[in-house]
Amino acid sequence: MNTKSKRDANHENPLRIASKKDFMALVDSLIEDGSLEVHGVKSKGTKFVFGLLESSDELRLDYDVTVIPPKKYFLPQDESMMHFDTSQPFSVQANEDIPKRVIIGVHPYDIVAIKQMDTYYTDSFVDDLYVKRRKNTLLVGAHVARVSEKAFFGDMGTGMVDSGFDLMLTDLKDVIALEVGTTAGADLISSLKTRDATPEEVEKIRKAVEKAAAEARRGLKTPPDQWSHLLQGNYDNPVWKTQSEKCLSCGTCTSVCPTCFCYDVNDKMHLDMKTGSRIRTWDGCMLRSFTRVGSGEIFREKRIDRYRHRFYRKGEYLPARLNFVACVGCGRCSTQCIPDIADPVTLINMVTDSSQTLKPPVPHAASPVTVEGQVPDDTGPGLYIPCPATIKRAVQLSEWEKLFELELDDGSALDHEPGQFVEVSIMGYGEAPISVSSAPGTKSFELAVRKVGDVTSRLHALNPGDKVGIRGPFGTGFGVEELKGKNLLVIAGGIGIIPARSLINYVLDHRKDFGELTILYGCKKPCELLFGDEVQAWDKREDVAHLRSVDSCPEGECWEGEVGLITCLIPLATFDPKNTIAIVVGPPVMYKFVIRDLMGRGMPEENIIVSLERRMKCGVGKCGHCQINGVYVCKEGPVFRYSQIKNSPEAFT
Amino acid sequence: MKKQKPRVAFFDFASCEGCQLQIANLEEAVIDVTKLVDIVSFREVMKEHSDDYDIAVVEGSIMRPMDEERLKKIRENAKILVALGACACTGCVQRMVNQWPVEESITTVYNKDEALKDNPYFANFETKALDEVVPVDAYVPGCPIDRDEFCKVLVALLLGKKSPVPDYPVCVECKKKENVCLFELGKVCMGPVARAGCGAICPTHGAECEACRGYVTHPEEDAQTDVLTKYGISAEQIMQRKSMFTYRYIEEKAKQEVEE
Numbered sequence: 041m042n043t044k045s046k047r048d049a050n051h052e053n054p055l056r057i058a059s060k061k062d063f064m065a066l067v068d069s070l071i072e073d074g075s076l077e078v079h080g081v082k083s084k085g086t087k088f089v090f091g092l093l094e095s096s097d098e099l100r101l102d103y104d105v106t107v108i109p110p111k112k113y114f115l116p117q118d119e120s121m122m123h124f125d126t127s128q129p130f131s132v133q134a135n136e137d138i139p140k141r142v143i144i145g146v147h148p149y150d151i152v153a154i155k156q157m158d159t160y161y162t163d164s165f166v167d168d169l170y171v172k173r174r175k176n177t178l179l180v181g182a183h184v185a186r187v188s189e190k191a192f193f194g195d196m197g198t199g200m201v202d203s204g205f206d207l208m209l210t211d212l213k214d215v216i217a218l219e220v221g222t223t224a225g226a227d228l229i230s231s232l233k234t235r236d237a238t239p240e241e242v243e244k245i246r247k248a249v250e251k252a253a254a255e256a257r258r259g260l261k262t263p264p265d266q267w268s269h270l271l272q273g274n275y276d277n278p279v280w281k282t283q284s285e286k287c288l289s290c291g292t293c294t295s296v297c298p299t300c301f302c303y304d305v306n307d308k309m310h311l312d313m314k315t316g317s318r319i320r321t322w323d324g325c326m327l328r329s330f331t332r333v334g335s336g337e338i339f340r341e342k343r344i345d346r347y348r349h350r351f352y353r354k355g356e357y358l359p360a361r362l363n364f365v366a367c368v369g370c371g372r373c374s375t376q377c378i379p380d381i382a383d384p385v386t387l388i389n390m391v392t393d394s395s396q397t398l399k400p401p402v403p404h405a406a407s408p409v410t411v412e413g414q415v416p417d418d419t420g421p422g423l424y425i426p427c428p429a430t431i432k433r434a435v436q437l438s439e440w441e442k443l444f445e446l447e448l449d450d451g452s453a454l455d456h457e458p459g460q461f462v463e464v465s466i467m468g469y470g471e472a473p474i475s476v477s478s479a480p481g482t483k484s485f486e487l488a489v490r491k492v493g494d495v496t497s498r499l500h501a502l503n504p505g506d507k508v509g510i511r512g513p514f515g516t517g518f519g520v521e522e523l524k525g526k527n528l529l530v531i532a533g534g535i536g537i538i539p540a541r542s543l544i545n546y547v548l549d550h551r552k553d554f555g556e557l558t559i560l561y562g563c564k565k566p567c568e569l570l571f572g573d574e575v576q577a578w579d580k581r582e583d584v585a586h587l588r589s590v591d592s593c594p595e596g597e598c599w600e601g602e603v604g605l606i607t608c609l610i611p612l613a614t615f616d617p618k619n620t621i622a623i624v625v626g627p628p629v630m631y632k633f634v635i636r637d638l639m640g641r642g643m644p645e646e647n648i649i650v651s652l653e654r655r656m657k658c659g660v661g662k663c664g665h666c667q668i669n670g671v672y673v674c675k676e677g678p679v680f681r682y683s684q685i686k687n688s689p690e691a692f693t
Numbered sequence: 694m695k696k697q698k699p700r701v702a703f704f705d706f707a708s709c710e711g712c713q714l715q716i717a718n719l720e721e722a723v724i725d726v727t728k729l730v731d732i733v734s735f736r737e738v739m740k741e742h743s744d745d746y747d748i749a750v751v752e753g754s755i756m757r758p759m760d761e762e763r764l765k766k767i768r769e770n771a772k773i774l775v776a777l778g779a780c781a782c783t784g785c786v787q788r789m790v791n792q793w794p795v796e797e798s799i800t801t802v803y804n805k806d807e808a809l810k811d812n813p814y815f816a817n818f819e820t821k822a823l824d825e826v827v828p829v830d831a832y833v834p835g836c837p838i839d840r841d842e843f844c845k846v847l848v849a850l851l852l853g854k855k856s857p858v859p860d861y862p863v864c865v866e867c868k869k870k871e872n873v874c875l876f877e878l879g880k881v882c883m884g885p886v887a888r889a890g891c892g893a894i895c896p897t898h899g900a901e902c903e904a905c906r907g908y909v910t911h912p913e914e915d916a917q918t919d920v921l922t923k924y925g926i927s928a929e930q931i932m933q934r935k936s937m938f939t940y941r942y943i944e945e946k947a948k949q950e951v952e953e
Contacts, residue, residue, distance in 0.1 A: 084871065108871050154906050289916075291865045295865060296869035309852060322865075322869060327861045327862075328910070468852060494784075494853075494855055575848065
């Protein structure tokens with residue numbers, strides 16, 4: 041039999057009808073065959089879950105909604121990203137154990153969510169782990185036969201999809217209608233006895249889909265394509281406070297959400313203390329620990345900010361970034377939130393009713409809930425697999441900081457721009473974002489590292505000859521090309537000098553290309569001053585103006601410089617505020633005051649460049665931890681124009 | 694020369710010794726553990742005892758002055774002290790006794806027996822967790838402990854890593870297991886404030902979480918009280934729940950309020 045012509049025939053008239061008995065026999069034969077894992081919707085008590093089917097008898101196409109969405113098949117709760125063996129100098133193996141699966145019974149709203157996930161996980165950096173799982177999975181959709189109480193996919197327009205599935209089923213009691221979405225879907229049913237659907241059957245399906253969508257309407261007052269507009273004007277709406285005060289910070293809403301894709305990464309060392317795995321795990325922005333960095337600081341500590349972030353990510357940040365509203369109306373959060381504050385319909389309606397802005401404008405033409413996710417064929421080398429690098433030199437800079445000179449083992453230069461960072465891996469300990477402290481132009485590169493967490497503490501114990509893993513460079517740099525010919529004022533507080541040094545040294549290496557260079561450097565105590573020799577060399581150079589300060593000078597320590605917060609240097613420095621670019625790098629608390637004083641001296645805000653620190657866990661805009669409102673610091677930062685980020689309430693708190 | 698393995702000793706105070714039993718029952722992992730460390734003292738499984746150890750793993754809560762003295766000695770001997778199980782970490786269920794004056798509890802339990810007077814074995818004071826007496830380096834919470842977590846803590850200690858014990862609520866692990874929320878089944882659960890790490894073992898088997906592992910760092914207790922009230926739990930019942938495994942937090946809160 042010519043399968044090609046059959047496929048083509050199916051595409052011309054994609055709606056096929058099979059007897060239910062035959063279809064279930066097909067499911068059983070797939071299970072029996074064993075070349076694919078056959079998953080589907082099964083009952084669990086009074087609820088439903090996706091799980092491995094042992095027999096077609098378990099399959100429940102009449103389910104309303106599952107406890108958690110099928111995202112678990114593409115972003116598993118706990119997923120081995122790679123395996124390592126620390127008894128070798130550097131041994132990392134990508135996890136290739138990715139089963140081939142078919143998932144039967146995925147509702148259209150969940151297919152929309154998977155399409156969104158496709159877009160998210162392939163946007164600018166392709167997540168090969170995700171893509172491999174996605175490519176190994178056949179999706180057999182099913183139209184909603186029973187609408188759950190809290191579902192609102194009718195309001196969201198996600199009750200039906202015309203792509204994103206290999207097959208789409210409609211349960212018509214004695215027969216099953218099958219819509220073929222892909223050739224892989226056609227192949228799956230190639231042995232099934234089917235016939236064309238009658239016009240009556242086509243009509244019956246259309247009515248069933250419409251009926252479900254109508255039932256899944258819960259009176260959403262602002263349609264999804266206007267959420268972004270509504271939210272933009274309501275950041276300070278009192279609703280966030282009153283609702284968030286009831287929040288348990290338990291993470292249920294994000295766990296059960298099909299469009300929450302954030303994850304954490306941890307190394308698990310086996311008891312043999314040699315081998316282990318790097319594991320990514322579901323994480324959620326509603327959890328207090330989500331934005332905690334190695335030093336213990338939590339960037340989104342207030343419950344109201346976490347609560348608001350969840351809705352803004354769904355309704356404003358992702359629509360702006362990827363053109364979809366990250367809510368599909370499944371109603372899982374609405375059902376499972378114990379204090380009942382997670383339901384998007386209730387919340388959007390509350391904001392709508394109390395909106396501080398005028399009524400939203402006319403809706404956009406296209407509904408941004410659906411997107412056309414593409415899964416690329418070529419995923420390139422593993423996004424998360426670090427490259428081995430060897431420590432060439434290690435120098436203690438102060439009690440807490442150490443400088444490492446590294447070379448990539450493949451002999452290539454890091455090829456970074458001043459201001460960028462790398463992810464440093466020590467297998468068994470984890471991965472940490474570290475700013476590159478050296479200027480580009482040499483084969484090796486330098487990292488100055490404060491000992492604060494597991495990775496940095498371990499790094500401090502390593503010696504020349506030892507190997508670490510490097511990913512990157514990542515993020516934006518200071519933009520040296522744009523800075524050429526300009527007067528520069530570098531203001532570095534504390535360990536802000538580490539990334540600032542990559543720029544300073546670049547400017548010194550190419551001194552003629554730049555205008556005046558003024559460096560203001562402040563630290564807490566004299567003993568915390570880093571790169572003392574280089575700092576003294578700035579003093580001696582005529583083409584560098586340099587002032588330094590300490591917050592305080594304990595008795596017994598000597599200090600040549602000012603005593604006071606770094607802002608005390610700004611009035612002392614000579615620079616033309618209108619014709620100087622300020623580069624500000626320091627601890628979070630510093631920015632507000634330094635920027636205030638720079639602008640007080642007449643510097644226009646577009647002349648100010650900042651570099652911000654957040655929890656940049658993945659470095660590629662996927663894990664979600666480093667977000668400042670809708671901005672990924674690891675991708676759009678860490679270097680920002682002040683004017684670009686000044687309106688983000690989370691930037692300078 | 695072969696590097697010497699760290700020497701580990703086990704100790705117990707007021708407890709059921711069930712957490713040590715969990716370690717004795719590690720099954721095949723026991724072999725891996727003994728490859729990593731030398732166990733020099735473990736009353737449940739061996740006769741030998743040595744006071745020369747690097748890591749002291751201590752089960753039980755502190756109930757009497759003599760316990761306090763003994764714990765301080767253990768602390769002096771050990772480079773690392775690990776609190777094993779709920780008794781050692783929080784005081785566990787025996788901490789409920791702190792709701793009443795000590796004298797009253799002694800009289801209730803032992804009657805007015807003159808023979809007990811001046812007997813140091815019966816000289817109880819209020820139940821304390823280990824870290825209320827000496828500094829503790831690592832915690833393995835739970836009643837009983839989770840065996841895998843004990844191994845994880847041990848590996849982290851030997852690598853010099855921070856504690857692997859999570860600081861998020863049990864709900865996170867419960868959702869990952871795809872459990873139907875017990876609240877939806879008309880039950881009442883401490884999961885939203887309880888510290889995860891157990892894999893939500895109780896809710897997974899249909900039993901309500903009692904927060905035997907203690908609370909997360911910032912439990913949203915007000916929100917939790919609202920929820921419990923909404924589900925028809927009386928203030929008295931809420932207090933009973935919170936007194937079971939987590940009376941320590943009630944005491945600490947009261948102390949904080951007095952200070953403020």
